Amino acid sequence: MPKERVSHEIHLKEHPIGVPSESNFALVKTTIADPKDGEFLVHNLWMSVDPYMRGRMREMRSYMPPFQLDKPLEGAAVGQVIESKNKQFKAGDYILSNFGWREYWLSNEGNGLSMIDPNMRPIQSYLGIMGLTGLSAYVGLLKFAEIKEEAGEGDTLFVSAAAGAVGSIACQIGKIKGYHVVGSTGSKEKVTWLLEEAGIDNAFNYKELGKDNITSELNKVCPNGFDIYFDNVGGSQLEAAIDNMKIFGTVVLCGMISQYNKTTLPTGPSNLMLAITKRLKLQGFIVRDHYYMLNEFHKNMSKWINDGKIKWKETVFEGLEKAPKAFISLFEGQNIGKMLVKIGP
Amino acid sequence: MPKERVSHEIHLKEHPIGVPSESNFALVKTTIADPKDGEFLVHNLWMSVDPYMRGRMREMRSYMPPFQLDKPLEGAAVGQVIESKNKQFKAGDYILSNFGWREYWLSNEGNGLSMIDPNMRPIQSYLGIMGLTGLSAYVGLLKFAEIKEEAGEGDTLFVSAAAGAVGSIACQIGKIKGYHVVGSTGSKEKVTWLLEEAGIDNAFNYKELGKDNITSELNKVCPNGFDIYFDNVGGSQLEAAIDNMKIFGTVVLCGMISQYNKTTLPTGPSNLMLAITKRLKLQGFIVRDHYYMLNEFHKNMSKWINDGKIKWKETVFEGLEKAPKAFISLFEGQNIGKMLVKIGP
Numbered sequence: 001m002p003k004e005r006v007s008h009e010i011h012l013k014e015h016p017i018g019v020p021s022e023s024n025f026a027l028v029k030t031t032i033a034d035p036k037d038g039e040f041l042v043h044n045l046w047m048s049v050d051p052y053m054r055g056r057m058r059e060m061r062s063y064m065p066p067f068q069l070d071k072p073l074e075g076a077a078v079g080q081v082i083e084s085k086n087k088q089f090k091a092g093d094y095i096l097s098n099f100g101w102r103e104y105w106l107s108n109e110g111n112g113l114s115m116i117d118p119n120m121r122p123i124q125s126y127l128g129i130m131g132l133t134g135l136s137a138y139v140g141l142l143k144f145a146e147i148k149e150e151a152g153e154g155d156t157l158f159v160s161a162a163a164g165a166v167g168s169i170a171c172q173i174g175k176i177k178g179y180h181v182v183g184s185t186g187s188k189e190k191v192t193w194l195l196e197e198a199g200i201d202n203a204f205n206y207k208e209l210g211k212d213n214i215t216s217e218l219n220k221v222c223p224n225g226f227d228i229y230f231d232n233v234g235g236s237q238l239e240a241a242i243d244n245m246k247i248f249g250t251v252v253l254c255g256m257i258s259q260y261n262k263t264t265l266p267t268g269p270s271n272l273m274l275a276i277t278k279r280l281k282l283q284g285f286i287v288r289d290h291y292y293m294l295n296e297f298h299k300n301m302s303k304w305i306n307d308g309k310i311k312w313k314e315t316v317f318e319g320l321e322k323a324p325k326a327f328i329s330l331f332e333g334q335n336i337g338k339m340l341v342k343i344g345p
Numbered sequence: 346m347p348k349e350r351v352s353h354e355i356h357l358k359e360h361p362i363g364v365p366s367e368s369n370f371a372l373v374k375t376t377i378a379d380p381k382d383g384e385f386l387v388h389n390l391w392m393s394v395d396p397y398m399r400g401r402m403r404e405m406r407s408y409m410p411p412f413q414l415d416k417p418l419e420g421a422a423v424g425q426v427i428e429s430k431n432k433q434f435k436a437g438d439y440i441l442s443n444f445g446w447r448e449y450w451l452s453n454e455g456n457g458l459s460m461i462d463p464n465m466r467p468i469q470s471y472l473g474i475m476g477l478t479g480l481s482a483y484v485g486l487l488k489f490a491e492i493k494e495e496a497g498e499g500d501t502l503f504v505s506a507a508a509g510a511v512g513s514i515a516c517q518i519g520k521i522k523g524y525h526v527v528g529s530t531g532s533k534e535k536v537t538w539l540l541e542e543a544g545i546d547n548a549f550n551y552k553e554l555g556k557d558n559i560t561s562e563l564n565k566v567c568p569n570g571f572d573i574y575f576d577n578v579g580g581s582q583l584e585a586a587i588d589n590m591k592i593f594g595t596v597v598l599c600g601m602i603s604q605y606n607k608t609t610l611p612t613g614p615s616n617l618m619l620a621i622t623k624r625l626k627l628q629g630f631i632v633r634d635h636y637y638m639l640n641e642f643h644k645n646m647s648k649w650i651n652d653g654k655i656k657w658k659e660t661v662f663e664g665l666e667k668a669p670k671a672f673i674s675l676f677e678g679q680n681i682g683k684m685l686v687k688i689g690p
Contacts, residue, residue, distance in 0.1 A: 239613075272614070273604050277400070278629065279630050281627070282626070283626050286622070
């Protein structure tokens with residue numbers, strides 16, 4: 001008879017209505033058998049919480065199937081193999097998987113897993129700057145906004161949720177390419193980080209401004225408008241950005257965090273007619289379609305990091321039991337940079 | 346002293362608020378001098394009225410400067426040179442210009458003018474099927490929607506204002522390329538024309554349906570959704586189309602006639618978040634940016650017409666004095682195909 005090991009995992013207990021609360025989640029104690037032939041056992045050390053997960057907490061299918069009630073949630077995680085009867089994976093190996101929200105997991109296949117070299121970068125960076133988060137910023141700007149390799153005079157980029165995991169990287173890729181970069185964010189502390197650490201040109205606290213003043217603020221800081229808007233929030237910031245786009249500009253629709261917890265039908269941008277008169281492109285994308293760019297991304301991002309051109313922050317909650325709180329905090333804007341949960345030692 | 350000739354022209358008397366009325370316009374009698382050396386005199390025979398002109402009747406600059414009050418309006422027209430002291434233009438030549446809304450005009454240069462061969466097509470077709478109207482459908486589909494040269498099984502196109510000047514051509518280009526084409530329009534008569542003359546696959550009267558039922562109608566006629574939506578109307582049809590787009594679909598934003606006369610802020614599509622989950626591209630364009638495609642367009646359109654693959658209708662108002670009424674009728678959907686005003690004999 002195989003031995004058993006105590007593990008904990010976070011289940012979705014009920015579908016959140018509006019802003020999720022901790023009572024929507026349950027911390028569940030379970031047991032994991034020791035690996036049989038061909039299997040290996042992984043101990044998660046870090047997991048990611050991301051706004052897109054809110055979409056999987058609905059009953060309706062979106063681009064990914066909904067999370068099932070009373071089952072462990074899923075999401076990116078980095079763990080270490082602690083026992084293996086599989087030739088491909090050895091004890092000590094670090095693995096990036098989508099089996100987050102749990103302490104231990106057992107597998108007999110490598111599908112969807114990748115190995116991580118802990119000597120290259122801190123292992124949790126593969127959940128952020130070197131992971132899907134960084135790739136989102138990269139794909140959005142290089143593939144969909146067709147950002148110039150070298151910006152000319154007056155080329156401008158506006159990023160919302162600019163101090164967030166994706167936004168902070170989008171801002172800095174913009175600076176690397178020579179763009180004038182403007183970021184909106186939700187606190188004084190984040191404004192300071194954006195200006196002093198990320199080194200962007202303008203940053204403002206949209207909460208202080210109030211939603212009716214975003215258009216005029218954007219016009220003030222960038223009177224000639226924006227070539228690219230990298231949208232992470234939707235809603236009134238998207239509308240204000242459309243007001244301030246240059247002709248032939250591109251709006252990259254990466255996320256709409258302001259809309260995810262709506263319980264009533266949101267109102268779309270009232271000024272969408274400007275998309276015609278300004279010949280705008282609005283382009284939605286999902287990073288998972290673009291894994292084929294991962295190698296190119298890793299190569300470039302490594303170089304930028306080594307050259308000291310990218311700064312990043314992590315906001316860390318300690319302990320698996322804090323994962324729901326970490327997730328909910330995303331919608332309160334409590335993170336600068338990547339929001340992570342440290343599960344293991 | 347030069348002789349003078351009586352001419353009439355239509356002026357904008359005041360900026361319309363909401364739906365334009367005939368009282369916003371004035372028929373003004375004026376005189377035109379005989380041509381001096383280097384000049385030529387043109388008698389307009391046909392002029393075009395187009396929904397985009399509503400945008401120039403505001404005080405604010407859009408992509409073209411606003412019409413000035415108490416000056417003749419502008420727009421595409423076909424006329425004939427009746428007297429010339431210019432070597433480039435001879436009496437009898439047919440000229441396509443932007444000097445519509447008037448009987449006679451005098452010029453000393455060829456800028457922005459093109460010669461028309463009356464033996465090729467009826468001269469007024471250069472205001473419609475062979476003109477900017479046809480080019481709009483062509484550019485929207487070939488350049489921005491990247492319509493396939495040969496559609497495969499299940500490739501679908503939805504066109505709104507499908508019996509209108511641009512829509513009716515977009516529908517038929519779709520059919521030529523092998524797409525399954527669905528059109529929305531505003532009367533039974535137009536539904537019949539679309540099905541029996543234009544030969545599209547499905548057509549429905551959105552006015553009969555009511556705006557809350559467009560999504561379900563689209564889903565009924567095309568359960569797998571649309572690859573391309575060619576939008577001429579905006580508003581609730583745009584929202585319904587977004588609901589019914591396939592993943593990776595393209596929405597070509599050509600016009601938003603439902604929005605042009607709004608006096609309150611319109612509400613944008615409430616479901617724009619689907620642009621992310623479905624990875625949609627929404628692309629606005631203005632045909633005037635794409636004159637460089639005119640030769641290619643003329644070549645292809647001529648071939649399609651000669652092969653009997655394109656049908657078109659014209660709705661004609663007789664007499665310059667009817668031009669305001671013709672223009673206003675666009676917003677009442679009174680036209681099938683191109684709305685024209687016959688000025689000359």
